Amino acid sequence: MRQTLFALLLLLLTGCADEWADYEITAPDAAARVWLDEEPFAQPERVCVDASTLDVPADAELESGPNGDQLCFWDYFSGTVPEGMSFGDLSSCELPFTQGPPWWARPFRRYESPSSLLNDEEWVTEADWVAAQIRAAGCSCCHSSVSGSGNTSGFDIDAPGVWTDSLETYMMPISSGEMELHRFFGRFEAEDNHGFGRVETLWPSTDPARLRAFFVSEFERREGTNADRAHAQSQFEALFGAVIAETPECVTQFEGVDGDGVLYWNGDDEVRQIWILEVGSESPGFPPTTDRPEGTLWTVYVDSNAAALPSGTVTLGTVPDGAVQMVPEAGAFTLEDGASYKVYASTDMMVGKVINCSFTWTSD
Numbered sequence: 221m222r223q224t225l226f227a228l229l230l231l232l233l234t235g236c237a238d239e240w241a242d243y244e245i246t247a248p249d250a251a252a253r254v255w256l257d258e259e260p261f262a263q264p265e266r267v268c269v270d271a272s273t274l275d276v277p278a279d280a281e282l283e284s285g286p287n288g289d290q291l292c293f294w295d296y297f298s299g300t301v302p303e304g305m306s307f308g309d310l311s312s313c314e315l316p317f318t319q320g321p322p323w324w325a326r327p328f329r330r331y332e333s334p335s336s337l338l339n340d341e342e343w344v345t346e347a348d349w350v351a352a353q354i355r356a357a358g359c360s361c362c363h364s365s366v367s368g369s370g371n372t373s374g375f376d377i378d379a380p381g382v383w384t385d386s387l388e389t390y391m392m393p394i395s396s397g398e399m400e401l402h403r404f405f406g407r408f409e410a411e412d413n414h415g416f417g418r419v420e421t422l423w424p425s426t427d428p429a430r431l432r433a434f435f436v437s438e439f440e441r442r443e444g445t446n447a448d449r450a451h452a453q454s455q456f457e458a459l460f461g462a463v464i465a466e467t468p469e470c471v472t473q474f475e476g477v478d479g480d481g482v483l484y485w486n487g488d489d490e491v492r493q494i495w496i497l498e499v500g501s502e503s504p505g506f507p508p509t510t511d512r513p514e515g516t517l518w519t520v521y522v523d524s525n526a527a528a529l530p531s532g533t534v535t536l537g538t539v540p541d542g543a544v545q546m547v548p549e550a551g552a553f554t555l556e557d558g559a560s561y562k563v564y565a566s567t568d569m570m571v572g573k574v575i576n577c578s579f580t581w582t583s584d
Contacts, residue, residue: 230425240381244314245372248371249370252371255317256317259524260522260528261303261492261522261569261570262318264408265295267310268285269310270522271290274309276305278501283412291310295316296319296408297320298407302414303414303415307355307358308364312320320362321432323373327365327376327379330387333382341434347383347384349434351378353416353423354423356414356416357423361376379440384438390444390448393439393444394452395421396422396435398436398449398452399496405506406505406508419433419513462503469579471577475575476534477579478584479582481535481536482534483535483575484536485531486531487531487575489572490528491566491574492529493565494529497516497517499560499578501514504564504571506570512546517548517553518545518553520546521544523543523544526543528568536553555581557581558580558582561580
């Protein structure tokens with residue numbers, strides 16, 4: 221009898237560890253790697269699905285379509301489906317794959333929480349709710365093994381036992397929204413995103429205060445330190461380094477704009493986005509709210525099906541073949557003699573900055 225009780229106790233104490241021992245996430249296959257590595261950044265796309273084919277919550281917002289009610293959502297990493305649904309049930313995740321980092325990091329157990337935590341009903345309720353919030357967002361394409369996307373990377377909201385054990389401690393203040401730089405990821409207004417906002421937190425949420433409180437509590441439970449916060453800040457600074465970098469003057473022999481308005485930069489990189497901004501403007505982040513910061517005067521995006529642009533092939537104010545002028549939405553932009561501007565261009569949205577400098581234009 222004593223041996224039986226001991227065996228049961230041992231099972232309870234080690235059950236979570238055994239689940240982790242069997243936990244294995246495989247690398248993305250060749251088809252997924254095409255979207256991750258080769259396809260250009262896909263702009264946010266609004267997709268509508270026949271609601272009769274879905275198990276839609278009663279309070280979900282539907283729209284009238286040609287064949288009856290339809291459920292519409294943004295097929296984007298910060299887009300969401302209604303609360304209680306899973307983003308992966310409506311999206312193939314191919315477009316969101318182009319919008320995040322292409323590298324893959326195998327999720328594993330990074331922290332060992334006591335198994336007794338799973339007996340804490342309040343903790344389990346909050347952990348399940350937070351996982352469901354992330355599962356409803358395009359973020360789940362890369363952070364939910366149940367989504368079936370084939371690219372579970374970094375951490376996994378469907379990891380066994382205490383799923384937050386798949387996150388490093390420094391990821392808690394990142395997730396809570398404590399790091400102000402998270403705003404450069406861009407967001408949709410909650411009313412256009414099934415009630416999910418992401419002003420206060422990294423992950424879209426219908427209750428940002430509740431989601432933030434969970435990650436703050438997790439940080440405290442792990443006895444997170446200021447060193448962890450500094451690590452979190454450094455991660456954001458590495459990600460958004462080009463965005464927050466100061467803007468020097470253009471070095472004319474290597475980069476800048478000639479007297480004909482032709483843009484040049486040093487190196488062989490080709491670009492897919494070009495911005496002209498007022499001097500002193502913030503550099504652009506992710507759509508839909510930070511890719512055209514205040515002070516943007518002109519910007520063009522190369523279509524995902526068109527070739528990128530080499531140095532010396534773009535005349536500012538002239539829309540290249542295969543590109544779309546985003547600002548101004550209508551009308552033309554012309555450089556003014558003696559005016560100063562900031563020019564910024566990237567190999568792809570938030571991937572590689574090739575030029576960020578200011579110049580004063582004088583025509584030939």
